[in-house]
Amino acid sequence: MDSYLKFRNVRGTKDLLPEEAELWRWVEEVIRKKMEDYNYQELRFPTFELTELFKKSTGEDTDIVQKEMFTFKDKGGRSLTLKPEGTPSVVRMYLQYGLYNRGILQKFYYIERMFRQEKPQRGRYREFRQFGAEAIGSPSPETDAELVRSALDIFNELNIHGIKLNINSIGCPKCREKFIREFKKFLCSRLDSLCNDCKRRYSTNPMRILDCKIDREKLIDVPVPLDYLCDDCRKHFSGFKERLGYLGINYSIDKHLVRGLDYYTKTVFEFTHSKLGTKDEVGGGGRYDGLIGFLGGDETPASGYAVGLDRLLLLSPQRKESRGIDVYVITLDKASDLTGWKLVNELRDSGFSADKDPLGRSMKAQFREADRQNAKWAIVIGEKEREGGSVQLKRMETGEQKEVPLNITTIKEELKC
RNA sequence: GUGAAUGUAGCUCAAUUUGGUAAGAGCACUGGACUGUGGCUCCAGAGGUUGGGGGUUCGAGGCCCCUCAUUCACCCCA
Structure with missing residues (x-):
C-alpha cells in the first residue's frame, strides 16, 4: 500500500463510506415519502446556473452572493455559478416551463447538492446537501404552517428531537419601508458604537443589523419589524401563529429574526438545535411573495424552506443495522x-x-x-x-x-x- | 476571509522531567494451530518517508519557520 498519497478529497467536501451512504439513503427515502404525503412533487435541477440568476434572486447584498459563490466562466464567456441555494432554480423552472399552467398552486420539493465557498467546519461544507420545499401560488398562512409542519414531521420521522422553531414576520415592502425609516432614525445617533459590518449594512441592508450577534445587547430597545406591520401583514402573522397552535407546534417569536436572503416577506422561520454549537441552525425559510414577479413572472405569492442535510445527520442517532447478504x-x-x-x-x-x-x-x-x-x-x-x-x-x-x-x-x- | 488548537499504522492511542538506540500497543487485515466448516482462544505476518517541505542540532515524532488538512471561535449561512 502506498504510504504517501497524492490525492485526498478537497477541502470542504465530504466522502461517504458505505455505512454512511446507507444512512443517507435512508434519510433521503424518509424525506421523499413525507414530502409526497404532503403532496409535494420532486424537482431536480442543474448544478450550475447563470450567475445573474442568483444575483437577482438571492440578492446582491447577501453574503452568499458577495463572498461565497463558486463562479466561473464557460468558453463562451458566460458567467456561471454552482448553485448556493435552491429557491432561485425552482422559481426559474416554474417560470421557464410555465408550471403555473398546471394549476394555481404548485408544490415542489428537492434534495440537491449546494455549493458555498466558506471556511469549512463540522456540518458546514463547501459542497453540502439540502432538502427544501416550495409552495408557489398560495398567499395563505396555512401554507406557511404546512411547510413548517412538513419539516418537523421529517425531523420526527428521523428520530431527531430537540429542534426549536423560531418565527417572525418582517412584513411586506410597504410596511417595511416605514419600519426602515424609523429604524435608521433610531440608529443614526448610535451608529458609531456599532460593529463595522453593521455600519456598512446601515446603508446597504439595514434590516440585517437586527441579526447581528455582537451588537445584540445594544439593540434591545430598537424598533423591530413586527411592531410596524400593516393590517394585512399583522393578520397574516396571527393566522400563521393560529395554525401552528392548532397543529400543536411549539414556537418562540424572535423579533430579531430576519434571515439572510433578500427575497423574504412576511413570515420567516428557522429551525435550531443546541447540539450544533454556536451555529445552531438546521434549516430555515419563509415567504417570498415578491420574487416571482421580480424575476419577470406575474406577481405570485410563494413560501418555502431549506434544511441542511449534513447538519441533520449530525443530530440523527446512529442506527447500527447490520446488513448482510443472503x-x-x-x-x-x-x-x-x-x-x-x-x-x-x-x-x-x-x-x-x-x-x-x-x-x-x-x-x-x-x-x-x-x-x-x-x-x-x-x-x-x-x-x-x-x-x-x-x-x-x-x-x-x-x-x-x-x-x-x-x-x-x-x-x-x-x-x- | 480573520484568530486559535490539533496532526504518530486503516481506526483509537502510546513513546519516561528540558531533544538521545533501529517509533510501540489494542482493534481491524492476512496466514497458521484446526490440511472439509465461520464466530472464541493462541501464535505469526504484513502495514509508518511521525500530514508535507525547509531550518536549528553530533542527534528531531517532540524545538523554530512555511505549507496542507481537521476542529473550535468569529463573519455568516444549511
Whole structure:
C-alpha cells in the first residue's frame, strides 16, 4: 500500500463510506415519502446556473452572493455559478416551463447538492446537501404552517428531537419601508458604537443589523419589524401563529429574526438545535411573495424552506443495522469453483443476494468471509458434493447444516425457510 | 476571509522531567494451530518517508519557520 498519497478529497467536501451512504439513503427515502404525503412533487435541477440568476434572486447584498459563490466562466464567456441555494432554480423552472399552467398552486420539493465557498467546519461544507420545499401560488398562512409542519414531521420521522422553531414576520415592502425609516432614525445617533459590518449594512441592508450577534445587547430597545406591520401583514402573522397552535407546534417569536436572503416577506422561520454549537441552525425559510414577479413572472405569492442535510445527520442517532447478504457460496476446488459461480448467478437471478470468493482462498478464509459479510446461509460445494450432485446448505446463525440436491429450484425452496 | 488548537499504522492511542538506540500497543487485515466448516482462544505476518517541505542540532515524532488538512471561535449561512 502506498504510504504517501497524492490525492485526498478537497477541502470542504465530504466522502461517504458505505455505512454512511446507507444512512443517507435512508434519510433521503424518509424525506421523499413525507414530502409526497404532503403532496409535494420532486424537482431536480442543474448544478450550475447563470450567475445573474442568483444575483437577482438571492440578492446582491447577501453574503452568499458577495463572498461565497463558486463562479466561473464557460468558453463562451458566460458567467456561471454552482448553485448556493435552491429557491432561485425552482422559481426559474416554474417560470421557464410555465408550471403555473398546471394549476394555481404548485408544490415542489428537492434534495440537491449546494455549493458555498466558506471556511469549512463540522456540518458546514463547501459542497453540502439540502432538502427544501416550495409552495408557489398560495398567499395563505396555512401554507406557511404546512411547510413548517412538513419539516418537523421529517425531523420526527428521523428520530431527531430537540429542534426549536423560531418565527417572525418582517412584513411586506410597504410596511417595511416605514419600519426602515424609523429604524435608521433610531440608529443614526448610535451608529458609531456599532460593529463595522453593521455600519456598512446601515446603508446597504439595514434590516440585517437586527441579526447581528455582537451588537445584540445594544439593540434591545430598537424598533423591530413586527411592531410596524400593516393590517394585512399583522393578520397574516396571527393566522400563521393560529395554525401552528392548532397543529400543536411549539414556537418562540424572535423579533430579531430576519434571515439572510433578500427575497423574504412576511413570515420567516428557522429551525435550531443546541447540539450544533454556536451555529445552531438546521434549516430555515419563509415567504417570498415578491420574487416571482421580480424575476419577470406575474406577481405570485410563494413560501418555502431549506434544511441542511449534513447538519441533520449530525443530530440523527446512529442506527447500527447490520446488513448482510443472503448466501455466500464456498467452493473447495477448481471444478467446484465453476459450479459455485454458476450457482451464485442463478441465485442472483432468483432475487437473492449472493457472492463467492474469486481468489481461490482456503475454506477457512471463505467461511470467515461469509461471516464478515453477515451471510444468512453458506453453501459448500466440494468434491463429495459434486459427485453426489448436491450441496451443503448451512444456516450461519445456528450452524445447522444439511445436504440438498444441486438444483436451483430446490435450493430456492430451502432458502425461504 | 480573520484568530486559535490539533496532526504518530486503516481506526483509537502510546513513546519516561528540558531533544538521545533501529517509533510501540489494542482493534481491524492476512496466514497458521484446526490440511472439509465461520464466530472464541493462541501464535505469526504484513502495514509508518511521525500530514508535507525547509531550518536549528553530533542527534528531531517532540524545538523554530512555511505549507496542507481537521476542529473550535468569529463573519455568516444549511
